[in-house]
Amino acid sequence: MFLKNAWYVAAWSSEIENSLRQILVLGEKICVFRTAQGEVIALEDACPHRKLPLSKGRIKGDTVECGYHGLTFDCAGQCVWAPGGGRIPSAAKVRAYPVHEKYGLVWIWMGNAAIADVDDIIDIPNFDSPDWGINRGAAMELQCNYLLMTDNLLDPTHVAWVHETSFAQAATKDTPLKVTRTDDGVIVHRWMMDVAPAPFYAKIVEFEGNCDRLQHYEVRYPCSALIRAIFTPAGTGGPEGTLHEKTFVMDSYNFMTPTTETETRYYWFQLRNIRPDDAELSAMMSEDVRHAFEEDRAVLNAVQIGLREKTSPHIDLSIDAGQLRFRRQLEAMIAEEQAVDAKMQA
Amino acid sequence: MAETFRRFRVMRKHPESSVITSFHLVPSDGGALWSARPGQYLTLRIPGPEGPVLRTYSLSNAVDAADCHRISVKREAGLNGRPDGIGSVWLHDHLAEGAEIEVAAPRGAFFLDEDSTRPVLLLAGGVGLTPLLSMLHRLAQSNRKVWLVHAVENGGVQPLRAEVAALAAASAGRITVCNVLRNPAPGDHADATGVVDAALLQSLLPLDDYQVYLCGPVPFMVAMWRLLTGLGIAPERIAYEFFGRGGSLPKLAADQVAPAPPAIPRIPVNAPKSLGKLDFLTDPDVRKIAEPAARKALPAALTMADAETGNEVVFARSGVTVAWNSGVNSILELAESAGLDPAFVCRSGICNSCRCGLKDGQVEYFSEPLDLPGPGQALICCSRPNGRVVLDL
Numbered sequence: 218m219f220l221k222n223a224w225y226v227a228a229w230s231s232e233i234e235n236s237l238r239q240i241l242v243l244g245e246k247i248c249v250f251r252t253a254q255g256e257v258i259a260l261e262d263a264c265p266h267r268k269l270p271l272s273k274g275r276i277k278g279d280t281v282e283c284g285y286h287g288l289t290f291d292c293a294g295q296c297v298w299a300p301g302g303g304r305i306p307s308a309a310k311v312r313a314y315p316v317h318e319k320y321g322l323v324w325i326w327m328g329n330a331a332i333a334d335v336d337d338i339i340d341i342p343n344f345d346s347p348d349w350g351i352n353r354g355a356a357m358e359l360q361c362n363y364l365l366m367t368d369n370l371l372d373p374t375h376v377a378w379v380h381e382t383s384f385a386q387a388a389t390k391d392t393p394l395k396v397t398r399t400d401d402g403v404i405v406h407r408w409m410m411d412v413a414p415a416p417f418y419a420k421i422v423e424f425e426g427n428c429d430r431l432q433h434y435e436v437r438y439p440c441s442a443l444i445r446a447i448f449t450p451a452g453t454g455g456p457e458g459t460l461h462e463k464t465f466v467m468d469s470y471n472f473m474t475p476t477t478e479t480e481t482r483y484y485w486f487q488l489r490n491i492r493p494d495d496a497e498l499s500a501m502m503s504e505d506v507r508h509a510f511e512e513d514r515a516v517l518n519a520v521q522i523g524l525r526e527k528t529s530p531h532i533d534l535s536i537d538a539g540q541l542r543f544r545r546q547l548e549a550m551i552a553e554e555q556a557v558d559a560k561m562q563a
Numbered sequence: 564m565a566e567t568f569r570r571f572r573v574m575r576k577h578p579e580s581s582v583i584t585s586f587h588l589v590p591s592d593g594g595a596l597w598s599a600r601p602g603q604y605l606t607l608r609i610p611g612p613e614g615p616v617l618r619t620y621s622l623s624n625a626v627d628a629a630d631c632h633r634i635s636v637k638r639e640a641g642l643n644g645r646p647d648g649i650g651s652v653w654l655h656d657h658l659a660e661g662a663e664i665e666v667a668a669p670r671g672a673f674f675l676d677e678d679s680t681r682p683v684l685l686l687a688g689g690v691g692l693t694p695l696l697s698m699l700h701r702l703a704q705s706n707r708k709v710w711l712v713h714a715v716e717n718g719g720v721q722p723l724r725a726e727v728a729a730l731a732a733a734s735a736g737r738i739t740v741c742n743v744l745r746n747p748a749p750g751d752h753a754d755a756t757g758v759v760d761a762a763l764l765q766s767l768l769p770l771d772d773y774q775v776y777l778c779g780p781v782p783f784m785v786a787m788w789r790l791l792t793g794l795g796i797a798p799e800r801i802a803y804e805f806f807g808r809g810g811s812l813p814k815l816a817a818d819q820v821a822p823a824p825p826a827i828p829r830i831p832v833n834a835p836k837s838l839g840k841l842d843f844l845t846d847p848d849v850r851k852i853a854e855p856a857a858r859k860a861l862p863a864a865l866t867m868a869d870a871e872t873g874n875e876v877v878f879a880r881s882g883v884t885v886a887w888n889s890g891v892n893s894i895l896e897l898a899e900s901a902g903l904d905p906a907f908v909c910r911s912g913i914c915n916s917c918r919c920g921l922k923d924g925q926v927e928y929f930s931e932p933l934d935l936p937g938p939g940q941a942l943i944c945c946s947r948p949n950g951r952v953v954l955d956l
Contacts, residue, residue, distance in 0.1 A: 331902030348837035397851045404847045433847055447844065453833065456846035460831040466838060490837040 218551050219243045219475055220439040221558075222328030224338050226472040226484050229356060230321050233257050237281065239272040241476040243327050247314060248272040252279050257323050258292045261312040265296070271311065320344055321353065322472070322484065328554070339441050341470060343488055350493035352503040354485035359514055361521035363440050363475040364544060366483060369513055370442040370471055371405050371539040373432040379516055383417040383509045386430075396539045398546070402437035405539035411451040417505050421498070422448045423491060424463040429454025434539070438547055442471040466490045469506070479521065485510070567933060568608060568665040569594075574631055576660045579722035582638050583690055584655055585623065587631040591663050599626040599669035601701040602694040602776070602804070605634060606667040606913055609650045617909040618650030621778075621804075622669065623693040623723065625700035632666075635722055637690040667913055667933060673778070673804035675701055681774040681800075682708040686759070686787055688779020689715055694804060695776055696723055703730045703738065710768060714743045714759050714783065718751035741767055761790060777803040781815065788816045877953040878903055879922060887948050894926065894943035898956065905943065905956055912945035919943060920955030 225242055232238075233251050239262050240247050248262035248271040262270045264283040274284035280297060282289045288309060289298040296309035315326040315333035320341055326333035343349040359366060369375060373394060377385045386409075397404040409430045414422055422428065431454065433445035447454065449464040472484040487506060492498050524531065533541060575587040588605075590596065597605075603626075604619040624633035638655040639648030658664060675698040683702060685695040692713055702709045711731075715721040724742065731738040743763070744753035755763055775796060777787055784803055791801055803812050831838075831845055843849040874887035876894055878901070885901045895917055898905050908916040912932035921939055926946040928935075936942050941954065 329902075342840040343837070346837070346840075395848060397848050399850045400852050404850070406847045431845065433844075435847070445844070454845070456848070458831055458845050460834040460838070460845065462833060462835050464833075464835055464838070466841070466844070490835065 218548070219327070220547065220551050220554060222326075222332060222554055223439050224317070224324040224326055224333075224335075225440075225474045226482075227259065227316065227323045227325040227474070229484070230257075230318050230323055232356075233323055235276065237272040237274065237276060239270055241480075242325060243475055244477050245327070246270060247325070248281065249316075249323070250276055250281070252292065254279075256292070257316050257318060259314040259316045259325055260290060260292075260294050261314075263311065264288055265309050265311060266299075320470075321486075339437065339470075341468075341488075343468070343490070346493075348493060349488045349490055350495060350499055352487050352489075352499040352506070354487070354503065354506065354510075357483045357510060357514060358476075359481040359483050360479065360518040361481060362479055363473040363481040364547075365517045365520055366471075366473045366481055366513075367436045367440050367442065367543060368537075368540040369517060370436050370444060371403060371434050371543055372536065373405060373407065373434050374536045375516075376432075379512050380509050383505060383512075384415050386412055386415045394536060394539070396542060398542060399435075402435060403539050403543040403546075404433060404435040406431065406433040406435075408455050410455060414448055417509075418446065418448055418465070418467075420501070421467075421489075421491070422463070422465045424450050424461070427451040429458065436543055438543075438550060440473040440475070442469075442473075444469040444471065464490075483510070483514075568667050570663050571632070571666045572663050573658060573660050576658070579635055581719045583635055583720070583722040584638070585633055585635040585722075586654065586658065587633050588664070588666065589631050596628075596632060597668050599632075600674035601626050601698040602674035603669040603671040603697075604694070605632060605669055606909075607634075607650065607654075608665040608667075608914075609653050611649045611653075615908065615914075616649055617667075617911070617913055619670075621671075621694035622697045624697060626669075626697060627701075635690070635693050671804070673776075673802060674698075675776070676774065676802075677701070677705075679774055680707060682771050683710070684768065684773045684775045685709065685711040686775060686777045686779075686791075687711070687713045688783035688787075689720070690722065691777075691779030691783070691806065692723060692727075694778055696727065698776060699727065699730055699738070703734060706737075709734075709738045710741070711738065712741045712743060712759060712764075712767070714745065714779070716745050717748045718744065718753075719748060739767070759787065759790070761794060764790070764794065773800065775801045777801055777812075778806075781805065784812055785816050788812045792816075873950065874948040875951055876948050877923075877951070878956045879953050880956055893929075894941070894946055894948060894952070894954070898943065903956065907944055910944045912942055915942065917942055917944045922953040922955055924952035925949040926952055 227240055227242060227249065233249055235251050235253060237248055237250050240249055246262040248260045249257065251257050260271060260281065262272050264271055264285065266288055267285055269283060269285045271281050271283060271290065275282045277289065280289045280291050286300050288296055290311055291297050294311040294313035296305050299305050299309055315330050317324045317335045317338065319338055324338050392407045392409045394405050394407050411427050412430060414428050428448045429451055431447035436442045446467045447464065449458065450461045453459055453461040468488045470486055474482045476482050487502060570591040571588040572591045573586050574589045576584060578584050599622055604621045606617055606619050608615050609618055620634035620636055622632055623635040636651050636654050639651045673694060685699060687695045695711065699709065699711060711727060727740055731740045741754045743755045743759050744751055745758060747753045747756055773796065775791060777784055788801065792798060798813060838844065875884055876887065876897055877884045878898060881903055883901050883903065885897055887897065891897045891900055895905060895907055895910065906916050908914040912930050915934065918936055918940055921941040926941045927949045928946050930945040932942050932945055
């Protein structure tokens with residue numbers, strides 16, 4: 218089950234060229250390409266005639282020509298030429314999806330096009346700031362339902378076991394978590410006070426000695442996540458902390474695109490507030506993050522199978538409060554949307 | 564019947580503070596000034612990148628001034644990547660002395676009640692002083708006692724302070740002014756510093772039955788509403804006006820669940836400059852909500868809650884029929900919520916851009932249009948259906 222009225226990441230901008238390509242989003246096959254003018258177009262990937270995917274056809278100027286009988290569709294999905302002479306049948310059109318490029322990503326709206334609003338795409342405050350460095354991630358295919366990944370991103374606890382050599386430290390095992398529902402998602406967070414920085418961060422932070430560390434895990438409906446880490450000299454952190462001129466903040470943005478019910482394409486990048494132009498640091502962070510996410514992937518792919526093949530119920534722990542709240546609200550939103558759709562079709 | 568737009572010439576343009584400029588406007592044809600009530604605003608037609616836009620600005624001078632209408636406009640430059648205010652920036656940057664601009668007659672329900680004899684509290688935040696200053700000019704000619712509290716950031720951005728002081732000085736003690744500077748700069752003179760709070764009002768105002776006029780930025784007005792009602796002032800004694808998009812102040816004040824602003828500074832004091840855009844980053848809990856808000860996105864016309872009023876609009880040309888519902892304010896909004904894209908500019912019954920054919924039924928105007936449309940026509944931005952309505956749209 219998916220929320221349709223939402224922006225999902227369809228691809229990295231760099232992945233879409235002036236050639237036809239099929240992508241899969243929420244189980245729907247979509248033909249995407251970039252016009253000669255550089256605009257990204259997304260059309261339902263099935264010719265209305267014999268349902269050959271349009272992605273098996275050709276780009277002709279600003280139109281797409283079906284590879285079977287040459288039916289030709291403009292960027293709005295309207296058929297502008299069909300063989301056989303005479304008028305073009307009114308049913309000869311394919312659905313066109315609203316798309317928008319932002320943050321180096323192509324965003325696609327999967328619901329009612331009349332209410333697609335690009336202002337609803339997630340706001341990333343320091344994306345273009347010269348004070349912030351970025352390490353662009355890649356995309357990763359997960360063999361699991363997207364909600365296993367949103368679970369994971371509302372779960373600071375797993376760090377101690379899954380990412381033992383990178384993000385973990387003793388305090389990530391037991392410091393209590395605080396769950397906060399916001400108007401667009403859920404945040405699970407905790408401050409760990411006066412601890413040694415975890416291995417991944419120890420290489421990066423620019424102060425000596427112990428730190429106060431914030432783990433801020435936030436997922437917004439339906440499946441965008443901000444994982445924020447703050448490392449600040451011990452004594453300057455905490456909810457009412459003053460912070461410090463050497464405070465290090467890393468904002469990790471994560472976007473899960475359900476391709477099917479059991480597969481997910483996962484996109485990410487990280488922003489940091491230090492050494493913005495240090496390419497070596499960016500490369501090192503990219504490498505370490507990718508390594509950590511591979512650790513997540515191995516676990517989640519196996520959890521997908523474990524849950525599918527379970528012969529007894531699974532149990533929920535107190536540490537799961539954030540995930541369960543998130544899932545409940547998202548389910549309610551999906552149910553509401555489906556009820557409205559059913560009413561409109563009636 | 565209200566008059567339509569007339570051309571006015573900028574007789575004088577001069578700065579009132581580092582961010583606020585006054586424009587003195589006189590009719591280009593040498594005709595009479597408009598008659599207005601103290602507190603009302605003018606509507607200006609301003610060129611925008613996508614065609615003219617209409618913007619409203621309070622009269623800031625005496626409404627019975629013989630020489631001109633004056634508006635005092637804050638230049639609303641966009642922050643954090645937001646676009647500049649189209650109207651105010653254009654006025655500041657492009658409207659020179661001697662140039663002309665189209666102006667519609669004074670409007671607005673926020674004006675001084677001159678039948679009352681109650682003492683008056685004028686409570687202004689920043690440029691929200693303008694309509695209250697117009698009221699102060701009129702009150703200066705009355706016998707009523709007046710307190711004007713003007714809250715501003717510092718002396719550099721405070722407009723029209725000398726004019727206010729002159730009115731007070733000539734009032735033989737009847738007008739008391741209190742300038743509250745939140746962050747005074749060196750050399751600024753303040754009657755009080757920090758924010759307007761209960762202690763300040765209690766020390767300033769003798770116990771009495773005041774009529775309050777309130778205008779300023781929304782957060783200021785919400786805080787003042789809470790403060791005033793908390794001091795026992797009845798809501799009906801508080802008149803207020805929003806600049807730009809408005810709303811219900813009691814509702815805004817009630818909507819905010821947290822009783823007080825968070826104790827956590829928005830940006831921790833020693834944070835590096837690079838963190839300036841990250842609000843409340845040390846305490847995510849500040850963003851907590853009681854219940855998840857109904858999310859945006861589903862247009863009201865498509866939700867389950869269609870009111871069973873029997874009112875509906877048939878958009879004949881589009882082949883769409885939509886039941887009226889309480890989620891929208893106007894037929895224009897109803898059309899937009901159904902995915903239609905009717906023309907509009909002012910959305911307040913002034914510009915006629917949204918006029919369309921009324922083929923059947925009746926509409927009700929919830930806000931009086933500048934010019935009532937002729938028979939068989941409707942202005943959809945300021946009307947609602949009365950029964951079944953068929954529009955040529």
